[in-house]
Amino acid sequence: MTEKGYKRTLVTTALPYANGPVHIGHLAGVYVPADIYVRYLRLKKREVLFVGGSDEHGVPITIAAKKEGITPQDVVDKFHNLIKKSFEDFGISFDVYSRTTSKIHYETASDFFKKLYEKDCFIEKTSEQYYDEQVKQFLADRYITGTCPHCKNPNAYGDQCEACGTSLSPLDLIEPKSAISGSKPVLKETKHWYLPLENYQNWLEKWILKEHAEWKSNVYGQCKSWLDMGLQPRAVSRDLNWGIPLPIPDAEGKVLYVWFDAPIGYISNTKEIRPNDWELWWKNSETKLVHFIGKDNIVFHCIVFPSMLKADGSYILPDNVPANEFLNLESNKISTSKNWAVWLHEYLADFPEKQDILRYVLTANAPETKDNDFTWKDFQARNNSELVAIYGNFVNRTLVLTQKYFNGIVPERQEFTEYDKEVFAEIENGKLKIENHLENYHFREALKEAMNLARVGNKYLADTEPWKLAQTDMARVGTILNVSLQLCANLSIAFEPFLPFSSAKLRKMLNL
Ligand SMILES: [Zn+2]
Numbered sequence: 368m369t370e371k372g373y374k375r376t377l378v379t380t381a382l383p384y385a386n387g388p389v390h391i392g393h394l395a396g397v398y399v400p401a402d403i404y405v406r407y408l409r410l411k412k413r414e415v416l417f418v419g420g421s422d423e424h425g426v427p428i429t430i431a432a433k434k435e436g437i438t439p440q441d442v443v444d445k446f447h448n449l450i451k452k453s454f455e456d457f458g459i460s461f462d463v464y465s466r467t468t469s470k471i472h473y474e475t476a477s478d479f480f481k482k483l484y485e486k487d488c489f490i491e492k493t494s495e496q497y498y499d500e501q502v503k504q505f506l507a508d509r510y511i512t513g514t515c516p517h518c519k520n521p522n523a524y525g526d527q528c529e530a531c532g533t534s535l536s537p538l539d540l541i542e543p544k545s546a547i548s549g550s551k552p553v554l555k556e557t558k559h560w561y562l563p564l565e566n567y568q569n570w571l572e573k574w575i576l577k578e579h580a581e582w583k584s585n586v587y588g589q590c591k592s593w594l595d596m597g598l599q600p601r602a603v604s605r606d607l608n609w610g611i612p613l614p615i616p617d618a619e620g621k622v623l624y625v626w627f628d629a630p631i632g633y634i635s636n637t638k639e640i641r642p643n644d645w646e647l648w649w650k651n652s653e654t655k656l657v658h659f660i661g662k663d664n665i666v667f668h669c670i671v672f673p674s675m676l677k678a679d680g681s682y683i684l685p686d687n688v689p690a691n692e693f694l695n696l697e698s699n700k701i702s703t704s705k706n707w708a709v710w711l712h713e714y715l716a717d718f719p720e721k722q723d724i725l726r727y728v729l730t731a732n733a734p735e736t737k738d739n740d741f742t743w744k745d746f747q748a749r750n751n752s753e754l755v756a757i758y759g760n761f762v763n764r765t766l767v768l769t770q771k772y773f774n775g776i777v778p779e780r781q782e783f784t785e786y787d788k789e790v791f792a793e794i795e796n797g798k799l800k801i802e803n804h805l806e807n808y809h810f811r812e813a814l815k816e817a818m819n820l821a822r823v824g825n826k827y828l829a830d831t832e833p834w835k836l837a838q839t840d841m842a843r844v845g846t847i848l849n850v851s852l853q854l855c856a857n858l859s860i861a862f863e864p865f866l867p868f869s870s871a872k873l874r875k876m877l878n879l
Pocket residue numbers: 515516517518519520523528529530531532533
């Protein structure tokens with residue numbers, strides 16, 4: 368039992384979009400912090416489930432497929448497998464990593480929609496949208512190009528002009544063209560279903576602004592500004608042939624909007640691994656639900672998805688949404704389309720088995736409260752002057768001295784001195800600080816405290832100088848190394864959530 372009477376924790380991570388591999392920005396913003404949190408809970412022997420998966424629907428995937436002359440399923444198969452492998456390689460310890468094209472997800476998302484539909488939670492609206500008569504298909508915003516009314520760029524998209532950055536609606540474009548056939552699209556009426564978010568405005572204001580003032584200030588602030596602007600109805604369906612078909616009559620050619628089906632993936636993936644007791648994880652007030660996401664997803668996880676869960680009425684709501692800001696790369700925004708990123712599979716090709724160094728740097732420099740910058744210079748400095756010079760150095764000296772003076776056997780200890788006792792007090796104190804930071808999603812601070820414990824060890828060895836005492840007082844040398852080895856053992860636990868590969872190695876060296 369923890370605070371607020373919770374008995375178990377369900378941790379979800381944003382579903383990466385399966386139109387490209389994952390990069391360091393994903394890892395720093397979402398997956399490493401979530402993994403740290405989950406590994407910590409497991410060390411505390413708390414009941415936890417860690418759920419992830421790929422988001423495989425939506426227009427960009429259909430565009431990628433068309434460009435390469437393959438099917439959308441081919442696109443998502445390729446990237447789902449690549450993404451899944453990257454997470455495994457970096458020790459992101461999901462209990463389940465599934466996908467939104469799974470059968471169980473189709474059923475879960477359809478049922479979710481149907482229940483809300485039957486409860487009359489949606490409104491229907493008819494509007495005019497561009498239609499390509501040659502291919503007989505409504506055109507998503509991205510499928511329409513034309514001249515930007517602001518800067519006259521002839522290749523603006525229906526949702527945005529990439530030359531001047533203005534957000535557009537397809538109707539703004541001068542001389543619109545279908546990106547599929549090149550023909551001039553016509554306006555045609557189409558019916559869609561909308562979730563009237565404005566109906567949840569009052570409830571959300573109370574639930575977030577009053578009852579969750581403890582959320583991170585970047586999350587709370589973004590929610591507040593959305594609520595201050597006033598919420599609008601949001602379409603839950605669209606005309607597309609890739610996605611989950613609307614499970615109602617007279618909805619031919621319409622699928623669930625990807626934003627609607629994706630978060631339901633958390634529920635589907637839980638069902639996949641816990642078919643018999645998934646409801647315990649989603650419908651029991653003793654379960655703490657935590658969503659790890661990037662800042663671009665705050666509105667979905669704090670406003671839209673909770674409104675869907677509230678509309679259903681049988682689900683719990685998130686206790687916290689510790690969203691991070693963005694990580695930049697060498698002062699520029701990471702961009703999949705511009706190929707400006709450090710891709711995880713490429714990092715591992717260059718630095719095999721060095722996952723922990725990247726996990727360390729991304730946590731030490733995590734964009735927890737503001738955007739941060741990743742640079743290779745900082746990567747090198749943190750590896751050399753922190754991981755190697757502090758943690759590695761202490762462990763190495765302790766093990767080398769134990770080997771040299773005691774043939775690698777843990778020496779007997781004598782009476783502890785005041786200094787020895789201080790080291791144990793530091794361990795206890797460090798443990799409390801680390802735990803307190805982790806409970807509050809302060810991962811950088813927690814890591815700093817773990818590194819401070821390694822500093823304590825280095826100082827202890829430098830002050831007690833066992834290599835000098837070896838000529839006069841071997842019994843004292845034994846006690847010093849006994850204390851140092853105990854500290855090493857504690858460090859393997861303190862660092863386990865952050866550097867799981869190194870901790871496993873260290874435990875093996877210590878024969879724990
Ligand atoms: Zn423009």
